[in-house]
Amino acid sequence: MGIEQASLLTTTDVPLATAHDNLFDLLTAHRGERHIIVLHAYPDPDAISAAYAHRLISAECGIETDIVYCGAISHTQNIALTRLLNLDLTAYDSTLDPSKYAGAVYVDHQGGTCPELVEALEAAHVPLLMVVDHHEAQGRLQPAFSDIRRVGATATIYAEYLENGPLHLNKTNKQHVTVATALLHGLMTDTANFVRAGADDFHAAGYLSQFSDANLLSQIMGQSRSKPTMDIIHRALASRTIVANFSIAGVGYLRGENRDAIPQTADFLASEENVHTAIVYGIVGDDNGGEKLIGSLRTSKLVLDPDQFIKEVFGKDAAGHYFGGGKQTAGGFQIPIDFLAGTGRDQYADLKWQVYDAQVKHKLLTKLEVEHGSR
Numbered sequence: 001m002g003i004e005q006a007s008l009l010t011t012t013d014v015p016l017a018t019a020h021d022n023l024f025d026l027l028t029a030h031r032g033e034r035h036i037i038v039l040h041a042y043p044d045p046d047a048i049s050a051a052y053a054h055r056l057i058s059a060e061c062g063i064e065t066d067i068v069y070c071g072a073i074s075h076t077q078n079i080a081l082t083r084l085l086n087l088d089l090t091a092y093d094s095t096l097d098p099s100k101y102a103g104a105v106y107v108d109h110q111g112g113t114c115p116e117l118v119e120a121l122e123a124a125h126v127p128l129l130m131v132v133d134h135h136e137a138q139g140r141l142q143p144a145f146s147d148i149r150r151v152g153a154t155a156t157i158y159a160e161y162l163e164n165g166p167l168h169l170n171k172t173n174k175q176h177v178t179v180a181t182a183l184l185h186g187l188m189t190d191t192a193n194f195v196r197a198g199a200d201d202f203h204a205a206g207y208l209s210q211f212s213d214a215n216l217l218s219q220i221m222g223q224s225r226s227k228p229t230m231d232i233i234h235r236a237l238a239s240r241t242i243v244a245n246f247s248i249a250g251v252g253y254l255r256g257e258n259r260d261a262i263p264q265t266a267d268f269l270a271s272e273e274n275v276h277t278a279i280v281y282g283i284v285g286d287d288n289g290g291e292k293l294i295g296s297l298r299t300s301k302l303v304l305d306p307d308q309f310i311k312e313v314f315g316k317d318a319a320g321h322y323f324g325g326g327k328q329t330a331g332g333f334q335i336p337i338d339f340l341a342g343t344g345r346d347q348y349a350d351l352k353w354q355v356y357d358a359q360v361k362h363k364l365l366t367k368l369e370v371e372h373g374s375r
Contacts, residue, residue, distance in 0.1 A: 023161065024061070026129065026145050031062035033102035035129065038117060039089075040109035041071035041334070042259045045081055045220075046153045046190045047108035049182035050132065052085050053158040054107055056179055060167040066101075068092050070114035071286075075260035080220045081185060085178055092117045098124035106131045108154040110138040112325060113334050132157055134190075135327045136307040150328065152201040153190035155183040159204035169211045180211035185220050196329050229261040236265045236280055241361065244368050245301075247275045250357040251282040253349065259284045263296040263332070270298040277301055281360055283337065283353065291337035293356055298330050306331030313367050 037054055039047045051067045058065045068090045073079060082089060090096070092114065104126050110133055111118040118140075121128075130145040134154050147157060162169055162179070169176040187205055191197040194205070236249035247269045254261065262280050269278035281295030297306050306326030314323040314333050324333025340352055 022145055023130070023147065024057075024166065027058060027061040027063060030103055030129070034064045034066070034100060035103040035105055036098070036101040036121070036126070037065050037067045037105045037107055038109075038111075038114065038121075039067065039069035039107060041069070041113040042075075043069045043071075043073065043078070043089075043108075044075070044186075044189065044260075044263075045078060045182070046155050046186035048078065048081055048085070048087070048089075049179070049186035050107045050154040050158045052087055052182055053155075053162065053179050054105060054132070056175060057158075057161060057167050065105075066090055068096065068117065070117055071259060072256045075264070076226055077185075077189070077220055078260065081182060084216060084220060085182055094120075096120070098126050101126050103127050103129040105129055106133070106141060106143070108133055108135075110135065110148075111140045112138060112321065113332075115321075136325055138322065138325055140321055149200075152197045152328075153187045155186035155190070156201050156204040159183055159187070159208050160200075163204075163207050171211050177211055177213050178216075180208045181213045181216050181220075184208045184212045185217055188221070192329075226258075226261075228255075228258045229264055232258065232261040232282075233265050233268050236269060240269060241365075242275065243365065245274060245276045246364070246368055247272060247278045248361060248364055249278075249280050250353075250360065251280060252353055254282045254284045256284055256286045259294060262294055263298070263330075266296040266298040270300065277304060279364060281333075283356060289342050291341040293333075293335040293337060293360070295324070295333045295360070296330070297326060297332065300329065309367070313363050 035058060037051045039051055055065045055067065067087065070092050072091070073082060073089070098121050104121050110131055128141060128143045130147070131141055131143045132147045132154060134149055134151050134157065137148050149157060151157065169180055171177065184205060187201060187208070188194065191201055194201070232251050232254065235251045239251070240247050240249040249265070249269060251262070251265065262282060266278045266280040269275065269280060277297065277299040279295060279297045281293060283291050284294045285291050297310060299306060306329065310324040310326055310331045310333050311322045314335065316322050323335050325331060
């Protein structure tokens with residue numbers, strides 16, 4: 001099957017083996033090029049490990065790659081993972097020259113959390129080659145190749161690519177042991193240690209476990225929560241509102257390096273008795289004075305669709321792009337502060353937080369009251 005046909009296909013249209021073949025056909029056709037692998041803001045173990053796997057596969061096809069992300073890497077497990085991989089990740093800023101890339105690859109997301117980088121690549125007319133993701137389709141990107149599946153992790157998809165070659169893992173190759181360990185870690189974190197795993201995820205784990213290093217995996221998984229994260233969890237416990245088995249907590253202002261505390265806090269609140277869904281949000285600042293309202297959702301309620309829920313609650317921006325989305329048991333949203341960015345005086349910052357906190361709670365409670373009242 002030619003590359004032109006592959007551009008029309010996703011894994012919902014064709015058998016997975018065909019999608020796998022299309023991926024390698026496309027990469028082989030771009031031999032000798034340099035590609036950018038784009039990660040979402042504040043990349044997690046699933047994104048980092050999948051990007052590393054894509055780099056190894058690309059190298060096998062004669063393609064050089066740079067891995068670029070927005071935001072920061074702050075979670076202790078993510079820091080440990082990047083050190084394990086000895087992985088050179090580049091934080092995006094305006095000095096990046098997109099014109100040096102002959103293609104762009106999006107891994108574990110579809111462009112929603114890093115609009116600045118997406119727009120820079122589009123403005124430079126960098127061809128959008130592929131999107132590999134396990135979240136619900138967002139429709140923001142139109143790549144030549146798309147592999148979007150309802151599986152537990154993007155790591156599951158890359159495990160299949162590795163299992164089917166042409167890059168076959170070898171236990172005696174240090175890089176192969178490293179990528180198998182990293183992918184297994186990404187798979188475990190995104191499926192809550194296999195609680196939310198499906199048949200494809202278990203198959204991927206079985207394959208990766210043949211090549212992974214259990215001691216290295218244990219070291220990564222054993223990283224403790226940082227003190228700032230514990231402080232933010234404490235804030236959430238003090239401010240949370242519980243309604244209809246939802247726990248909703250605004251945690252105020254966070255520095256960019258502590259952004260990963262938001263999903264960790266949502267995971268923690270979701271474990272409370274009589275709570276099936278937790279939503280945690282805060283205003284996250286960057287070094288340039290910019291701010292975004294960022295939130296995470298975690299749920300154990302099987303009939304709740306995080307993607308649909310977040311889209312209905314927070315809607316779209318002026319360009320028609322949703323402020324957030326999700327997958328089977330988790331979701332997130334990111335809303336620019338724009339004109340009101342910058343903390344200014346303490347009193348001003350307090351007033352601004354009160355406004356955003358009240359607006360988010362209003363939207364969520366309005367949605368929940370409608371759903372709760374319709375039962």
